[in-house]
Amino acid sequence: MSVPSGVVVVGASAAGLATAEALRRKGYRGEVSVVGAEPHLPYDRPPLSKQVLSGAWDPKRARLRTEETLAALRAEFVLGDPAVALDAGSRTVRTASGRVLGGDAVVVATGLRPRTLPGQDGLSGVHVLRTLDDALALRGELKESVRVVVVGEGVLGAEIAATARGLGAEVTMAGPQPAPLAAQLGPMVAELLADLHAERGVALRLGAGVTGLTGQDGRVTGVRLGTGEVLPADVVVVAIGAEPATGWLAGSGLRVADGVVCDSRCRAADGVYAAGDVARWEHATLGSLRLENRTNAVEQALAVADNILGAERHYTPVPYFWTDQFDAKIHVFGLPSATAEVSVVEGDPAGRRFVALYREDGRATGVLGWNMPKQARLHRQELVAAVTPAV
């Protein structure tokens, strides 16, 4: 493919911004437009459940770039105007306000939409956490002694529970897994997380599904469990996962199946690419993947930018995410699973400082560090051979 005369990036968060920046860094001089649903300049999402929610950071600190840096990019930012349609054949994007943007290349980087519980929309006091506005709305309700129920025991739910507890709220974490992150990290680490949350005063009501919410006069009053029990709540946070934001792609001609389906070069159609949380692509050694993490947003954007410029690069990252909960800083490389065999290769779980190696069928599949970031990163090398395709 020849170098495109214009690129339209749909999504103005980490992946979208990184695409635009990488194109410029590689010397691309054509037009670049970045379309964002939110009115804000690009900001970082990981701090939303931690530093922004706790109030430790002014929201401005979460901005990814200064206005001057963005201006120097020579990209047109169309913000507060979500894309509502794409025609993949003509590579034309239409926005809610009726604007039409066309390019020789289009990048889909629209991220995720949080899942919700039935009936939550009509009730005040019920929150999700995906955007800066979500974080600020929730922060406004988190005070000492407020009864907060976090529905969801994954990364986001566990981080929100820890932050809310740190602000003095009476926090309960609910969800169907036996311990936080059990499905992702397996029983050994999940039980340590459960101990940590319990020690810090988070009430764990795990192992039972949540069926709905109770309310009075338009305000939430509790969370109903599958057992029939109701957990009383002044504030409820729903963190039960998210879906790729692909609704706007209906009729686009792109294949959508839990994400925008791409080939090994992150290409969804001729001249159309996807990056970040929304992208499902064929990893040469790990198979069909969609990763919801911050590092992937940028690394995949770099691969997309290379490929827009004609590189034919296969995207084969070693997956990575981290999570901070209370004083635990957990770093995860590769794809650990609940069924993997887990062995401690450095440190001691009893001292809450260790590195664990995950193995399946005798092959290393994941590395997890608990308060040992550097050592975990060094053990990452054990995954590289398994993940990097033979040339």
Next chain:
Amino acid sequence: MKVTVDEDKCCGAGQCVLLAPDVFDQREDDGIVVLLDAAPPEELHAAVREAAAVCPAAAIDVDENA
């Protein structure tokens, strides 16, 4: 080129060390970034720019005009 790091933002991912080990390291105890060379030589500039781009905590700043 002048490189600065924000230790308070750093999450200890170590992605910068993987890309530019002559410029970045991590502290042994908490994994926070250690800047080895604030004015790296030109042959490392591309790697440093990529490290700044992929830093998942946006903790690395590169001033191209310094």
